[in-house]
Ligand SMILES: Nc1ncnc2c1ncn2[C@@H]1O[C@H](COP(=O)(O)OP(=O)(O)OP(=O)(O)O)[C@@H](O)[C@H]1O
């Protein structure tokens with residue numbers, strides 16, 4: 127296609143270079159060629175998942191003990207261990223399977239949209255619905271949705287590194303090329319998956335889905351990503367450490383065993399029981415499940431988190447850098463009034479020529495399209511431009527008519543660096559340029575201004591007067607856009623932005639979102655600073671900031687921020703103390719983030735443009751806007767806000783904190799209950815007690831106490847108190863020293879309470895009943911312990927754990943299983959359970975309650991946390 131002209135390509139694809147495909151034809155083609163999507167890599171197969179379950183050391187340990195049991199002809203023991211092994215594997219398998227499914231579901235949430243021209247109007251459709259022959263419209267920040275041939279392009283630059291690895295953007299245009307041009311040099315072709323970094327273009331789609339260059343590569347390599355999060359890594363390191371500790375204890379047991387002349391089988395049983403007690407195999411996967419559950423919850427609240435790891439980072443965020451337009455405001459921009467040298471629409475004076483010219487500038491120097499619900503299509507484009515178009519149309523200007531009488535021949539696309547945009551049009555007797563942009567930028571480009579029918583010299587005094595007018599407008603919280611034009615006798619088609627004639631300004635309303643003030647208040651309570659970084663006028667920024675409660679102080683302007691090569695320590699200190707940054711360029715955003723991060727801050731930052739990509743990557747949490755953001759921003763971001771709203775960031779941070787807190791809770795719960803088991807087994811062994819706890823019993827206890835209650839803790843909704851304290855520093859260990867101390871004290875209290883049951887027993891008890899009492903007391907102590915890991919400052923029934931119905935359900939299941947084990951004879955035999963009477967039951971309940979009460983009292987006394 128690159129060796130044909132655009133027109134030839136268009137006819138080869140039987141489409142229309144102006145109006146595109148008809149909607150019906152597009153539908154037919156979609157049925158024929160299929161969706162414009164790459165085939166997804168396969169997710170982990172059921173078999174791999176199953177095999178993964180056999181990788182843990184505990185499985186080998188159990189297998190070994192089963193074999194040992196069989197070799198000693200204790201068949202029931204061997205079979206029982208195998209059954210437990212099976213149950214454990216199944217639970218592990220289903221948990222991982224659930225986690226995988228959740229991740230799949232989350233991947234499906236990120237839908238992308240593209241702008242196409244169909245039946246003559248510019249509309250937005252699902253990227254997967256694009257078909258060959260479609261006309262696509264692309265601008266800076268778009269990721270090219272399919273392979274396409276350029277029809278026309280204005281200063282188009284494309285970053286093709288996704289395809290070729292070449293990171294310097296390539297210039298693109300519509301010129302024909304020789305047939306033998308290599309792929310990388312085909313400057314008139316655009317490829318799916320590459321990104322527009324500058325300019326804009328209209329192109330015709332030549333290939334979609336797996337037929338694109340990207341599709342051909344994608345079918346060669348199905349890349350897989352490493353998805354282990356730092357937290358999961360920390361937890362599996364944790365598990366590994368525990369295995370070593372267990373080995374040490376096991377060695378100690380063997381030594382004391384030899385000294386005390388114990389039988390080999392007895393020692394082996396104790397060691398196996400100990401290992402089963404000590405190794406929390408479920409730890410990393412329970413954490414994954416909690417994180418995945420959190421992601422799904424956030425997705426329901428319009429926040430798409432792309433990586434599990436971000437959920438963790440979110441919980442530790444202490445600075446949010448947010449832009450203004452669209453995040454703090456509604457971004458439904460409408461023109462309030464127009465002021466030109468001879469006209470003020472607020473005062474409802476009659477139209478003048480300069481006002482008419484301003485309306486033309488608004489309409490022509492504009493890439494938006496208002497569809498007014500025709501073909502079910504909404505307005506497409508930058509909300510600011512949509513607002514301007516609506517105003518001009520309401521004042522009687524027909525965009526279609528004026529666009530055809532003054533056809534556009536070239537364009538200087540808007541960039542947040544220059545803050546201006548310009549378009550060049552040919553007329554019957556020459557050409558004309560229209561520009562719009564930030565007032566300072568436009569005024570500095572003007573040499574004249576238009577007053578009525580005449581053009582006058584734009585003196586310094588006059589310029590300052592207009593800067594003051596825009597400053598006054600901006601300090602009322604309005605967004606100010608200035609307009610200029612330049613008419614010329616030549617038929618020149620290239621655009622130059624100089625010697626312009628100033629036309630006037632438009633003041634636009636973009637009110638702050640209603641819920642933002644509350645969200646910011648909540649941030650301050652939670653120890654999170656909110657910093658506004660905007661490309662807008664400082665006065666507008668200050669007004670909006672005060673409306674929503676962002677702390678005051680000086681507004682820092684981009685112009686007074688020295689570049690990274692020369693900024694000083696004082697500059698950095700000043701930046702860190704500032705909360706409002708205005709007229710800031712994307713490069714300065716990047717510098718600012720670095721300076722904030724040097725100060726050990728965890729920075730979340732929002733961005734939408736293609737130039738924001740480096741800053742989004744650099745931030746600890748890069749946040750892109752789902753509606754307003756460019757494809758590039760969404761691609762590099764860690765998180766996408768579907769509703770573009772600031773409050774959603776705060777919701778996500780809260781959710782992140784709740785999840786971390788939940789993981790910490792079940793970590794403490796698991797560690798303390800497992801430690802209590804170790805204490806019980808070791809004490810029995812060392813004191814040469816006639817009572818026993820068998821490995822199988824420990825496995826059973828862990829099945830009851832580790833699986834269901836620990837999972838249920840992951841579903842805690844968290845209390846509001848979580849946003850009333852400063853964030854947890856992710857660089858610190860998961861558990862503080864104080865929390866470790868608490869774990870140890872918990873374990874000692876549980877073990878001691880379990881042993882206290884022996885005191886209450888009558889002297890003539892049978893050993894089998896006594897061991898059974900010990901067994902059930904340990905279980906019940908642990909089950910009640912689930913309520914202990916809550917916040918110590920909260921009353922029991924108000925705590926989020928007591929309110930979590932999953933916890934109650936988990937307890938019910940666990941207790942039921944405990945009872946069934948006693949009632950069903952084969953289980954009772956395998957678990958070596960003796961008979962219990964009413965008094966025994968009383969002892970069990972009493973001791974469990976005792977352990978619960980002691981811990982609660984300790985907590986109230988602030989001894990443990
Ligand atoms: N499409 C446009 N054409 C011309 N000028 C524009 C356009 N959009 C914005 N501007 C001008 O450029 C300035 C900077 O725009 P930019 O997009 O960087 O920030 P913003 O949208 O005002 O605010 P924020 O950074 O909070 O999103 C604006 O204040 C406005 O004056």
Ligand SMILES: [Cu+]
Pocket residue numbers: 799800803827828831832908
């Ligand atoms: Cu346990």
